[in-house]
Amino acid sequence: MLLVGCVLVACAAEGAARFVVDRVSKIQRRTVNEYALAQTIGTDTCGRKHVLLVGNSLLDEDVRFDRVRAALADDWDARRFVIEQTFYYDWYYGLKRLFHEGARPDVVVVMLSSRQWIRSDVRGDYSAHYLIDTADLLDVARDLNLNATQTANLIVANTSRFWGARAEIRNFLLGRMMPDLGALMNFSSVVDPQTFSAAEVEPTAAERIARLNALTDSYGARLVLVMPVMLDTKNGTAWLGILNAAARKRVTALMPAPSGSFARDLYRDAGFHLNPTGAAAFTDILIPELQKALSSVIGAN
């Protein structure tokens, strides 16, 4: 009886994850919508070029995407796909899956911080379900040097919607129980105290940029990188390592505003994301640079 009960609870959880979570969670709803749009980018004949911007919360909070889309609207069908807490490998395999599923953007814009470029990680179970193709799971395990248990977890998360989204489900429920829970986020975000120099970052970044560029290239898309404006100037010259690596691999990289160039009051409390005023300022600087870069990469095609 207990075994049957446990199986029933597990089935109910999977069912709820498949049919309820995407509807009740605002973030999940946004992710699913953006994913659907990203999957079909480039498949219509709207007469415009297609640009897909991907990234994490830095893209979500630091860039006013509505303004970017409006500014590019004459020539470009711009779409965005954001998943929070993601890194290079999330997007390498995420883009691979999107291409595999039929997405055909002309340009892919990736916005990650220098640290996120070189960190060998993915967003665990969530990425395994929402970003990574089943066929790529073993490659991910190799890239991330995962042990057998972690690999098995990825496989389960890839198969089960519940396992993939369980962290979101928990956060959603806890958020309902304790509406002010978000304030604890400052405590739980791990700040890596290590700083990197350009020389340390460049070899890894060059290899990763080349790999991502080869992927986009194989589907006829051009790659553009955007570096966010970070408050923390202690992060050495890591950003320079990314720019150098991109230049070596002949990939366009934009740094609309150097790190440390925005005042503290343009950031949120934790000093990582820009606040709405900061995001508006950053977007104003980004748009012309992005327009120029898009014309240039397509012209070079």
Next chain:
Amino acid sequence: MFFDTPIYIVFLTLVVLTYWRLGWRPQNHLLLLASYVFYGWWDPRFLGLIAASTIVDFYCARAIARTDDGARRKLLLTISLVINFGFLGAFKYFNFFMDSFATALEGLGFHHTPTAALRILLPPGISFYTFQEVAYIVDVYKRRLKPADSLVDYALFISLFPHLIAGPIQRPDHLLPQVQAPRRFDSERFFNGLLLILSGLFRKAVIADNCALLADAAFSGRMGPPNLPVVLIGTYAFAWQIYGDFSGYSDIARGSAQLLGFHFMVNFRQPYLATSLQDFWRRWHISLSTWLRDYLYIPLGGSRDGERRTYRNLMLTMLLGGLWHGANWTYVVWGGIHGAGLGLERAARRVWPSAAADTADPAPPSFVVTWASRIVIFHLVCLAWIFFRAQSLGEAMTFLGGLRIWAWSAEYGLALRFLAVFSVPLMLLDLINERRGDEYLLETSWVPARVAIGMAMMAFVTLFAANQLNAFIYFRF
């Protein structure tokens, strides 16, 4: 393979389904194979180590039992102990002693000591299976136990996967006979096993892993520099984390064993309801505390050779018990705090013997005295946990220094609420267990009520398990 991962559920299901279709001997072969797969899942290189120590102890024990020559018996015992503790010392403490040595050399002005070049990986569970092997060889030496006739049986006793990595440390006279005799399927035992697994997952994934978020934030400095609220939140959170984590592990281990027809000893009995430190050690990690009592404290002389030696033995036992947990001075201090506390308690009992305790039917202490004692002991245990959790003595002292600083923010209140949400359920479970005295959750209750409790735990695990994969704390010991 961690107990709280899907791969373990798949592994356990396959093993249980195959196991009950086989006869007794093939069952043992299957379990031995499964246990080695389970162990090798981390790193197959460690299999050689456990296999080697198993073979050495099996043949040493047989040779000890075959001879009446005292010197030869002692020699064989010594060989076995040297090999067992040699492996443990080399793999667990080598890095620690090298680092301490290097620090001492640096203090004398020698720099750039090449210790980093000699790092040794710690095989999982080595402290647990070594203690089990030592108990076996000592029991055979003392003629309290007949040695195993079959290498497979003995190897299975050492490596049976539910207890292999983090105990409970099984006594040879409890587990070995179970390995050596056919097990029969008992639906009641199976049901209790499932309930234990669910209880263990609840304790680990819901209680411990959520409390860990706060404990990690406080100890890592993400809550800001230590002050009174941060120290209290971090320490309480760690107290519930380690209890949920380890008692959860023990429950899953005992539950998994029960699905296979084995019975493991109870490892935790509501430790935070202890009214003295001595009481605490009768409730916390019982398989280790009884091992230390029987194979260390009593052989050292126990309380037989006068008060002074008793205090020395208590302190030595707890210091070594601390060092058993890990190769770090913080564990030694943790053991020292408990040793000193136990010694003080003993001294206090001598100075103020309880009048009630001398009567034939002592009256139970009042509600107020009981709870006052529980609160004091809980906080003493918490003080020791700070050293257990900190990475270094300096970090522990800095953290403790925060007790003198007062600061407050709304986030602390929120953190305390979060902690209450995840610690009060475990406290309530303990109060229920304490009152009923059951070995299994609601053991004597109506079966449908127990099913409902099991399903509720499953639902909690499903919905509130913390986000990240946290290894069980005791896996590293």
